[in-house]
Amino acid sequence: MRYTIQKLREGPGGRRFSPGIRLKLALFLLPLVFLLVVSVAVTVTRITDSAIRRDLLQRGVAISRVVAFSAGYSLLSEDRLALDSLTAETRNSASDIEFVAIRDTENIILAHSRVDERGKRYGSPDRSTSLGTFLETEAEEVSRDGRERIEFTTPILFAGKRVGTASIALSKESLLSAQRSVERSIAVAASVLLGIALLGTLVLASLITTPVKKLSRGVNELAGGEAFHPIPVSGGDELGELTRNFNRMAETILSQQNRLSKYANELEEAYVGMVRVIAASIDARDPYTAGHSARVAHISCKLGQRLGFPTEELEHLEKACLFHDVGKIRTPDDILLKKHSLSSPEFEEMRTHPDDGADILKVVPSLHRYIPVVRAHHEWYNGNGYPDGKRDSEIPIHAQIIALVDAFDAMTTTRPYRKGLSSGEAVKEILRFRGTQFSPMLTDAFVRMVEETPPAETGEWKGMAL
Ligand SMILES: [Fe+2]
Known part of the structure; x- marks a missing residue:
């Protein structure tokens, strides 16, 4: 489970997941855009609803006043036909007019757009809410016979005296329908606007983040030592200027890096050359050990080849042998060239x-990798060697190879006080120390190599220089 959670937190290639700038920008901008569009839509809806309501009130007041003005004379002259005609024509003039009524001062309906209402008393509504009075016309939101209406009531005046009342009722459903229609239109417009805004946000985020991502890739190439490709400059704005400056900086860094790398290689080559000279000089101090380091390097590399070492490791082994x-x-000199066995203090000095070799290699950082091998080339497989008493796999394999080949070359080299052993005799000696001084695996591989290509026969192991 821990592995799964860790993998979820990490992206491809084992990198920990972290939201990119584009995602962060989108997460920041999208809620803002959404809130803005919704706020605008709500405000526009409210303004539009208010305008529709105001328009309805103005229309209702106007119709009611026209009916009241037109009904005055007919009411006094008791011209019922004219009043019927007025209510019917007014009712038919607009679809949202539910009824038109004219009543006397006793509230008895004299004319009505619905004929069966004539002669009845104009009843009070079940519920009413005043919407205000406009030029003597009172507007109310009423519920009558289970229907919601907006009723307008205007007094019918003649010579300044009230002779009756004109009432018209507008359907509230038409008001709500108009409001719903406008709200739908605004919702559609807001959705389209929101979609465009979302797209715009993503495009904006992309415009900002694309150059940044290219810069990031360039920095990764530079930091990872990969081949650097100059980043295309997309414009003359701040990001373009930043990209141009980054390309210039990268070129400068790469140029200096190449120069430093060249100097480091030259320095290492010079130092390796110097060490080769020193190694040869040390060998030359004793004429009988001349070429020892070079021979150890050559034989060790042949053994390394049999063990399947890659080229790079063989080069590493060769230099370690020289060092x-x-x-x-x-x-x-009196210890190094002594022809008899060393005293105890002399042996300790030897x-x-x-350790002295490790100190010399410390001078150059690029040669530090050889220090463990140089320091351990006199360790024994069973831990009885020096300087640290390391054993088995604690001893670097290159140091184990050098220990074996070093002993073989020393035994087969003729000294003034003794003749060198033959390769067969030397192999027997090495086999005596198989598993104590030398690694059993390396001993077996070395013995097989000597048996298959006896150095005495081929002559290739002696007198060569690398
Ligand atoms: Fe040594």
Whole structure:
């Protein structure tokens, strides 16, 4: 489970997931755009609803006043036909007019757009809410016979005296229908606007983040040491200027990096050359060990090849072999060249050369990788070696190879006080220390190599220089 959660947190390639700038920008802008569009839509809806309501009131007041003005004379002259005609024509003039009524001062209906209402008393509504009085016309929102209406009531005056009342009723459903229609239109417009705004936000986020992502890729290439490709400059704005400056900076860094790399290689080559000279000089201090380091390097690399070492590791092994006895530069001649066995103090002095070699290699950071091998080339497989008493796999394999080949070359080299052993005799000696001084696996591989290509026959192991 922990693995799964960790993988979820990490993106492709094991990187921890982190929302990009585009996502952050979108998450920041989208709610703002959404709130803005919704606020505008709500405000426009309210304004439009208010306008529709105001328009309805003005129309209702106007119709009611026209009916009241037209009904005055007919009411006094009791011209019922004219009043019927007035209510019917007014009712038919607009679809949202539900009824038109004219009543006397006793509230008895004299004329009505619905004929069956004539002669009845004009009843009070079940419920009413005043919407205000406009030029003597009172507007109310009423509920009558289970229907919601907006009723307008205007007094019928003649010579300043009230002779009756004109009432008209507008359907409230038409008001609500108009409002719903406008709200639908605004909702559609708001949705389209929101879609355009979302698209615009994504495009804006992309415009901002694309150059930043390109810069990020360039920085990764530069930091990862990959081949750097100059980033295309997309415009003359601040991001374009930043990209131009980054390309210039990257070119400068790469140029300096190449120069430094060249200097480092030259320095390393010079140092390796110097160490080769030192190694050869040390070997040359004793004419009988001349070429020892070069021979150890050659034989070790042949053994490394049989073990399947890649080219790069063989190069590493070769240099480690050349360096392995470089610490002997500090060993006095009277000890290094002594023809008889060493005294105990002299032997202790001789045992310091792996440490001395490590000190010399510390001078160049690029040669630090050889220090563990140089320091451990006199360790024994069973832990009885020096300077640290390391054993088995604690000893670098290159150091184990050098220990084996170093011993073989020393035994097969003729000295003034003893003749060198033959390769067969030397192999027997090495086999005696298989598993104590030398690694069993390396001993077996080395013995097989000597048996298959005896150095005495081929002559290739002696007198060569690398
Ligand atoms: Fe040594």
